[in-house]
Amino acid sequence: MGWRAREWPLPATLGSMTTSGEPFVDRLARAMAATRSIACVGLDPVLEKLPAAAREGRSDVDAIGHFCEGVLQAVAGVVPVVKFQSACFERYSAAGVGKLHALIAQARELGLLTILDAKRGDIGVTAEHYAHAALVAAGADSLTVSPYLGFDTLEPYLAAAGGGKGLFVLVRTSNPGSDGLQSLTLADGRTVAVAVAEMAAEFGRKSMGANGLSSIGAVVGATKAGDAAALRRAMPDQVFLIPGFGAQGGKAEDIVPMLRARPLTGHASSLIEHGVLVTASRSVIYPTSIGDAAASWAEEVSKSAQNLNRELAQILNSGL
Amino acid sequence: MGWRAREWPLPATLGSMTTSGEPFVDRLARAMAATRSIACVGLDPVLEKLPAAAREGRSDVDAIGHFCEGVLQAVAGVVPVVKFQSACFERYSAAGVGKLHALIAQARELGLLTILDAKRGDIGVTAEHYAHAALVAAGADSLTVSPYLGFDTLEPYLAAAGGGKGLFVLVRTSNPGSDGLQSLTLADGRTVAVAVAEMAAEFGRKSMGANGLSSIGAVVGATKAGDAAALRRAMPDQVFLIPGFGAQGGKAEDIVPMLRARPLTGHASSLIEHGVLVTASRSVIYPTSIGDAAASWAEEVSKSAQNLNRELAQILNSGL
Numbered sequence: 001m002g003w004r005a006r007e008w009p010l011p012a013t014l015g016s017m018t019t020s021g022e023p024f025v026d027r028l029a030r031a032m033a034a035t036r037s038i039a040c041v042g043l044d045p046v047l048e049k050l051p052a053a054a055r056e057g058r059s060d061v062d063a064i065g066h067f068c069e070g071v072l073q074a075v076a077g078v079v080p081v082v083k084f085q086s087a088c089f090e091r092y093s094a095a096g097v098g099k100l101h102a103l104i105a106q107a108r109e110l111g112l113l114t115i116l117d118a119k120r121g122d123i124g125v126t127a128e129h130y131a132h133a134a135l136v137a138a139g140a141d142s143l144t145v146s147p148y149l150g151f152d153t154l155e156p157y158l159a160a161a162g163g164g165k166g167l168f169v170l171v172r173t174s175n176p177g178s179d180g181l182q183s184l185t186l187a188d189g190r191t192v193a194v195a196v197a198e199m200a201a202e203f204g205r206k207s208m209g210a211n212g213l214s215s216i217g218a219v220v221g222a223t224k225a226g227d228a229a230a231l232r233r234a235m236p237d238q239v240f241l242i243p244g245f246g247a248q249g250g251k252a253e254d255i256v257p258m259l260r261a262r263p264l265t266g267h268a269s270s271l272i273e274h275g276v277l278v279t280a281s282r283s284v285i286y287p288t289s290i291g292d293a294a295a296s297w298a299e300e301v302s303k304s305a306q307n308l309n310r311e312l313a314q315i316l317n318s319g320l
Numbered sequence: 321m322g323w324r325a326r327e328w329p330l331p332a333t334l335g336s337m338t339t340s341g342e343p344f345v346d347r348l349a350r351a352m353a354a355t356r357s358i359a360c361v362g363l364d365p366v367l368e369k370l371p372a373a374a375r376e377g378r379s380d381v382d383a384i385g386h387f388c389e390g391v392l393q394a395v396a397g398v399v400p401v402v403k404f405q406s407a408c409f410e411r412y413s414a415a416g417v418g419k420l421h422a423l424i425a426q427a428r429e430l431g432l433l434t435i436l437d438a439k440r441g442d443i444g445v446t447a448e449h450y451a452h453a454a455l456v457a458a459g460a461d462s463l464t465v466s467p468y469l470g471f472d473t474l475e476p477y478l479a480a481a482g483g484g485k486g487l488f489v490l491v492r493t494s495n496p497g498s499d500g501l502q503s504l505t506l507a508d509g510r511t512v513a514v515a516v517a518e519m520a521a522e523f524g525r526k527s528m529g530a531n532g533l534s535s536i537g538a539v540v541g542a543t544k545a546g547d548a549a550a551l552r553r554a555m556p557d558q559v560f561l562i563p564g565f566g567a568q569g570g571k572a573e574d575i576v577p578m579l580r581a582r583p584l585t586g587h588a589s590s591l592i593e594h595g596v597l598v599t600a601s602r603s604v605i606y607p608t609s610i611g612d613a614a615a616s617w618a619e620e621v622s623k624s625a626q627n628l629n630r631e632l633a634q635i636l637n638s639g640l
Binding site for chain 1: 364366405407408410411412413414415417418421439440441442443444445446447449450452453456457458466467468469470471472473490493494495496497498499500501502504505506507509512515516519
């Protein structure tokens with residue numbers, strides 16, 4: 001086996017990261033400050049891509065669990081947040097879901113904030129069940145949700161686990177076919193995505209942090225830079241969770257127009273004032289610089305995350 | 321305990337209901353013919369509503385499983401389809417997901433077609449994972465999906481489990497707040513819901529049954545009767561999965577404008593030609609006619625389903 005993640009020294013400030021009740025966006029601000037990073041590492045584990053050493057002698061779901069543990073240890077203290085792709089675990093039925101929940105708990109123990117990327121959306125009492133499933137049973141700090149059924153359906157998530165959890169509403173996604181619905185033009189000239197953005201901003205006022213930003217953020221793909229300025233105007237107080245950077249073709253110049261321009265009033269300058277959390281998965285968790293050299297894998301993952309941090313720091317510097 | 325569902329005699333035709341590869345919509349047509357029913361019973365089990373006899377001496381998740389088993393036995397042979405609300409099981413973590421999968425298998429053994437109501441929606445390879453999770457790992461015959469990310473994201477479901485599975489695309493939902501997005505007017509005069517309906521109809525051509533209808537159906541709430549005629553025009557070959565009848569306020573006159581007018585060419589008259597599958601949950605699985613009389617519970621559930629069948633038969637008669 002040999003594939004052991006090294007122990008990463010945790011900054012002392014990370015210990016209290018999971019304080020319940022404190023608004024998600026304030027916890028996010030502290031985590032960004034502690035790691036000096038606006039990066040999120042996505043855990044989309046796929047069996048075929050795991051290093052052989054992670055699979056050896058393990059069941060499929062145990063191999064995925066072992067691999068993810070290594071990634072968590074490698075990126076703790078390097079980035080503020082990890083994002084779990086629910087589908088990659090759900091495909092392994094109950095065992096996969098059990099593993100997902102254990103990994104979320106482990107991430108939180110390591111001081112990492114967690115996003116459960118499950119894109120849930122349903123009505124009434126069913127939304128309450130999803131809120132419980134994701135934010136209590138799975139114990140994630142935040143969840144991605146769909147706006148198609150209307151923002152009334154997002155209410156139950158605000159109260160879940162006693163409050164203080166975060167949401168990221170799908171507004172503009174990074175896939176080629178997302179234009180089909182999201183780019184349709186309304187009678188008033190707005191696109192569907194901008195209309196959803198305005199609704200998200202209004203809904204977001206129900207869950208503001210002490211830092212003046214909302215715990216209700218938005219998913220905005222890095223590949224949709226043409227819409228970025230309009231979406232930022234519509235959502236001045238939202239943190240954008242930005243997928244599509246790197247592997248899906250999103251570039252630095254796609255991120256710049258998504259940055260918030262205004263400093264946070266009454267607060268010292270802080271990384272969260274830029275209002276972006278950039279998520280990368282494949283480019284970090286499957287580093288190409290080594291083959292199957294098990295011993296150095298975790299170190300390479302950590303280096304990839306640090307490289308991502310440097311790339312993003314350059315974007316912030318150039319964008320201001 | 322004492323709460324035992326009676327054994328329901330299965331029509332001989334139901335045995336082959338789960339033939340793999342045969343288009344979902346053709347299997348649905350046979351199941352409707354065999355049961356003479358266009359009803360779907362929704363399993364949205366909530367602990368607080370279970371009869372005391374189902375809970376006695378059981379863990380929460382076992383009580384829900386036991387209750388659902390009783391409902392499945394009570395409605396097998398009475399209705400063609402059951403719909404499982406994924407959230408109600410997900411809230412019990414891995415144990416709940418395991419129970420859900422076992423119940424889906426049991427429903428199929430009883431000759432019931434299954435809908436997994438999970439409203440999934442994600443892009444690319446993630447959609448493949450969800451397709452595998454719902455249609456292979458969970459083994460459902462069909463799945464509810466969200467259109468917000470674009471119809472390219474629904475492609476992976478067509479190939480799952482070797483083909484032949486069904487989808488129901490969220491088009492117009494029954495909750496009050498659904499107007500927020502779905503009723504917005506586009507520059508060309510259509511509503512967002514009608515635009516989605518037209519995309520669903522076009523996408524649906526990729527998965528047509530021998531009977532001339534599509535295995536890609538649509539979710540259209542019974543409480544949105546004002547939109548019904550326009551949605552039926554946009555989706556002539558879609559089966560409408562209709563929630564909101566009964567408990568949520570949908571009435572007979574809301575269903576009538578959703579009925580297909582044209583007979584299926586080249587086929588004997590058949591129930592599926594009406595193009596509607598009406599789903600009811602609370603009004604069937606929690607019958608109000610008895611208190612906690614355990615012994616007769618399953619019989620009352622079966623009677624409620626038969627009452628629903630009669631109500632729907634009257635609608636079909638009045639609507640033609």
